[in-house]
Structure formats: C-alpha cells, structure tokens
Amino acid sequence: MTLAAASVREADAAGDDLGTLIKRELRSIQPDKLPADWPGTARFREDLGLDSLDLVEMIARLEQMTGLYVPDADVPALLSVAATVNYVRSKAAPPAGASVPPEITG
C-alpha cells in the first residue's frame, strides 16, 4: 500500500472522513470567510468565495496530509470538497487488476 493510500485509509478508519479534514483545513485558511459548515458540492470559488491562493494552500495542505502530489493540470478538477475527496480516493486506490501491492514509499 502506498503511503498516500495508507493515509487516506487511516483517515477514513478514524472516522474523520476526508471531507471533514478538508473542511477543517479550509476553515484554518479562511476562518472569517467560511460558514461553520457547508454542502460538499458547494464550489470553492463561486459559492464559497475562495481565491487562487486559498486553493493553492489547500492543495499544499492536502499533499502534506495524504502524501499525494497534485499536478497543476489536475487542479481545475478540484471544484468542491466532494470533487476533491473523489480525486484523492481515485489517486489512493490501487490500480485495477493489480495482484502485487506496491511497496511502501517514503
């Protein structure tokens, strides 16, 4: 299991689902701008008023949390908390048909 996959599974197993963790990080980035809670499908820019710096910092924190690297080309797809969670889970999942798990890295 890669480090990223292990981190994601650990987070899910601890009951702190990824969505909650991401919201917590966003609230620490913009404590004054964000409500106490919001739907996972609310768009970062249009609905929550976050700017590019907020999102870059969120991605940096996400990378620290999960060990994943999010290429700049993938950033436009991270439109909301829900989209981000789906993205992280898709990156952390083992490839289809793999019989030997990849070695732990890092």
Next chain:
Amino acid sequence: MVRRPRRRLLLCASRPSVSTLAELVQAWRDAGVEVEIDTFDAAMPDLAALVAEADSPFDAALLVGPSRRAPATVLPAPFATGLDGRRVPIAWLPARDPVSLRRFAATAARVHSRAGARSALALLGQWLPRYLHVTQRLCRLADDAGVRALRWTGDGMTRESMISALGCGVGLGLYVGHGRSMGWVGYHGVRAHHFPDDTVDRDDDGARASASLREPMGAILSLCCRTASRRRVALSYAEAVPLMGVAAASFGAVGDTLYSDNTRWAVGVCDALAAGASTVGELLSRAAPASPSALASYRLIGDPLAPLGCSEQALRRALRVKTYA
C-alpha cells in the same frame, strides 16, 4: 540524561579552498558537529552519491568547487537521500577567490557563534497584489505558529531601507515575487552590489569594529525564478549572498518556477518553523513539498547547517524598523 546525537557534515572542497574555510570548520566543531573533509584536485566529486553511499549517515553536506561550475549542474537538488532513507540537505559554494571564501566562512561562523533563541521571519515581497497577499497569509501562518513575522514588503519599504533592515541579523528571510539570475525584481530591482561590502568586519583583535556594522542573516530563501541560475551572469544572486557575507546560506531556483510550487514551499516553511526547525537544512527538509518540480528547481547555497535563531537584541532592532504599509 538524553544526549543529542552528534551531527555529521561532509565538506568536499578543492584542495586550495580548505584552508580558507578553517573558521567555519572550527565553528561547526564548536557546535558539536563531526566534520569529515574530503579534498579533491581536478575531478569534482558527486556529492549526492557520496551522501547516498556513506556507511555512517550525514546530516548535511557542502561542496566547494570551481566557480566556473553552476549550481544547476553540480547538484541535482537541495537534498540527497542517505542509506537510511533520510533526506540530507546538500549545498554548493563556488570558490571564486580566497577573500570571498574567507568572508563567507567568517559570516557563517559568526551566525553559529551568536546567541540566537528567538525565532523571527522577515517576509520580503514584490509590490504586486498577488505577492502582497501571499505575505499577508504567511504573516498569519507565522503568528499562528508563534513565530515573529516582520513584513518588509515593497509596498512599505524602499530597496535601501529593506537592505538596511536585513542588517539587523534576523535569522530567516523569505522573498516572494519575480526573480532573475542577477537578483530580485521587487523593490525596483535588488542586485548583489546593492548590499554594502562590510557585513562582517573586524579589527585586528577580532572584535567588531563598530556598533553600526550589519549583522548577517542565517539564511535568505528566494521563492521565485532563477536567482541561482547562471544565465548571462558569472555568479548568480543566490551564490553572491553568502559570498558577500549577507547571510550564511541562501536558497534559490536554477530556472523558472511555478507559483503553485513556490506557495507549497512557503506554506511548508511556516509549518517547519512552527515545528521548531533550527537550521536552514532542517527547515528545508521538513518544508519540502511533494511536487517533483518544486524539488528539482531549487538549490541550497552556503552553510547547510546555518542556524535560524536570532538574538533578543537583533529582534528588538528589527521591530524598530519603520515601514510605510
């Protein structure tokens, strides 16, 4: 009582350079660092490979070699990976001439020897909304982490006042904005020759000759393009900073960089300071982002063990610096 394990540093230097670095080698040893010195004559060693293959792990390494070589080609990245899998900061210094090498060694030794328990971060930035926004955010991150942040950005200071402020002796400076091989674009352009050439000056007894002399910084990080590039210059800005005695270490990019990567570095630096990183090598090891391009773009120049703390006196001087923002 738990003893802190001794740190080990590998110094690879051309044979003529070793004697000029004696003051720094002594400062390292006084700080409890075990220094292994490898000299070379013609062929420069592969520092990353030496670190990777060492039986006893190193905590840092410095390569001092002919100044015709560029940071981009002598080192592959700011880190090598030891046999134990740890990230080891590796640094470069061009041996231009004995005078500048001795100046660097004296600067780095001074940074090691002065008392420095306070943590302070000088935030420097080009006067553009994007970079001012970044520095405001970094101020908040630093404050949350209990690190004193000094916002010395281009909207509040002239080049001269910023350069004067850096002489207070704050441990760490971080610049965001545009950069070039000859210097920063911010503050209407900062070049190495804008810094006075008297950062470390002693009389014959080794005492500081004047109370008005500048104190060197621990390290200056340029999170921007190209300040460690040799494009159209014989010496990059990032290399000039330690050789001129402005700081014991500097960190700069050998090519173009991405805004997202620089932001990753900046966030990581604040987190690493909050976690108590006390040297530039430790800071960068902890702060390093996952992005491969963010790692490959940068090089560490000067003393990889440069301490980042500053004295109470230096912090008081820094807090008295006037800005207009």
